[in-house]
Amino acid sequence: MVLVLAFALPACEPTEESGWYTPEGDYISFDLTTIPGWLSDVGLMVTSDLQDLGLDVTHQVIDSTTFVDYLYQPNLGAMQVFIYREDPAVDPWSDWIWSLMSDPYFWGYLWNNTWYDNERFNELSIANILAANQTDKKDILFEMQEILAEDLPLIYLVRPELISSYRTDNWEDWYNTLGGPVIWNNEYSYREVTPVGNATQLNVGSQVLMPNLMMDTEAMTYTNIGCLYYMMVYECWAFIPKINEDPGASYDFVPKLIQDYEVSYEDDGEGGQNQIWTLHLQEGVKWHDYDTSGKNVTADDLVFSMKHVVGKWSVGKPINWTAVEEDTGWEEIWPEHVLVGAEGDYTAKMTYIDGWHIPEDYVQNWWLWDPIVPKHIFEPPMLLDPEDPDYKEPWEWDGNRIGTGPFKVKEFEADDYLLLERFDDYWGDLPAAETVLYKLYEGIGPMFTALEAGVIDVVENQSVPFSKIPDYEADPNITVEPVPGLSIYYMGFNLHPDEGYDVLKDKILRQAVAYAIDKQDILDMVFGGYGEIPDGFIYLDSIMHNPDLPQYEFNPTTARDMLLAAGYTYVE
Helix, strand or coil: CCCCCCCCCCCCCCCCCCEEECCCCCECEEEEEECCCHHHHHHHHHHHHHHHHCCEEEEEECCHHHHHHHHCCHHHCCCCEEEEEECCCCCCHHHHHHHHCCCCCCCCCCCCCCCCCCHHHHHHHHHHHHCCCHHHHHHHHHHHHHHHHHHCCEEEEEEECEEEEEECCCEECCCCECCECCCCCCCHHHHHCEECCCCCEEEEEECCCCCCCCCCHHHHHCCHHHHHHHHHHHCECEECCCCCCCHHHHHCCEECCEEEEEEEEEECCCCCEEEEEEEEECCCCECCCHHHHCCECCHHHHHHHHHHCCCCCCCCCCECHHHHHHHHCCCCCCHHHECEEECCCCEEEEEECCCCCCCCCCCCHHHCCCECCCHHHHCHHHHCCCCCCCCCCHHHCCCCCCCCCCEEEEEEECCCEEEEEECCCCCCCCCCCCEEEEEECCCHHHHHHHHHHCCCCEECCCCCCHHHHHHHHHCCCEEEEEECCCCEEEEEECCCCCCCCHHHHCHHHHHHHHHHCCHHHHHHHHHCCCEECCCCCCCCCCCCCCCCCCCCCCCHHHHHHHHHHCCCEEEC
16 A cells, blocks of 8 residues: 655745654654564564555664664664564463563663653552552553553554474373463473383474573573573472463462462551561472582572562562662662561561552462572672672572472583483472473574474474474374464564654654554464454453553554644655
């Protein structure tokens, strides 16, 4: 479709450039940046739609490493508009996703890749974490969704299904859940698959490995395997619940290193009440180096992890917020502000001060993401002054491959493979797989060729190419199964107050852009029609999804009329 319009500009110097102009007379031109692959395919279609509207948009593709560097440093001003994807996961563990939209000077300081800043949304994002119950939480989330739908710092594009594929000639009993059989929030396949015949090694094909095993939070969580590393080599406080049979189970507590807990209250001496969480650890959990250190996991490890490893800006941490505000002006949170202590070898207590109580009917999402680490390995850097030039954060310390999980590290080459071996003194049920190999492949083609040849048993976080589906469905050794996708593809705008692109800071323009994008066409052409059109980061089938949000359905006429009504002009 070609838009042919002619409108006179307000009184100003004539211009030779064709396109849209702001009410102030500024020409609208911007780059839309993606990485190769499906994101690039989506970017091409969005660019075409916007060019059909008459906008001067250029699609550029850059390598993924540079893209991620720019994505989480919008102050660089390197990307004006970008297309990316995130995996919110199920309630309430999707709470972390709001950090993408939260105060970039506080909770969202590592993740807010648009630099969006809305005072009311910031208040609600904290209130959501502290909601007393699920009813309150729902009301809060409904309003948060309304704010984002109105302001549109992001335009939500598609949520494709994942066409998962896995072989059953060596391993069976895969747990194929939301996002696939070996996605970042699903450790159950590794724990529960059973061998067919004499299989001992589970082989997984991947396109991305983490750059190191140094527990760097950002580097680890940029990859699916890095997230699984937290769950299978270290171990988090609790399991992510299985939701295939019961979506409501997402709010259940499933014990792991924390076996049980109680919540009580006590007077704080100032007319308020402190909330006390008493945690009971699993006994007899051995660190992978226990044969030389003689150490098992104790409450001291939990306390150390809480103080030094769990994200310091997490509002769900037991923190003396009064002290933080008085002593630091909200600029830093130090270990002494974290209100947690050990009471015996296997009991710890966390204290939430009055005004910062957390809900009792489900645990915080970081119980599922932040591992308990060995104090005897990570403690040395904490003896150094942070101002010391030799100081290292705990996740940067050498020797940090010492976890509690069913697997431990055997070999690792960052640009080639990661080999895990079973920890036979694991405290829980031993997995059947004696080793797990994550093999890195350069490109989708070679990875699926390896699956077809039986070199790997499963493909991690990658849908089967549509052209291969008939052949795979005819192969008795390969199972193909569409499952609801985790990933929501979105288009983001750099709204940094100093380094962003001023033209795009007008929400009228962003709303018009949303109407100009044919999302259903993207879903059909790029993803074969497998999936749905989202309107936010909460899945449409969630009880927390607000059903009354504006949909910005494809309508170029509406987009054009909105711009004209707001004083924008178009010159042919």
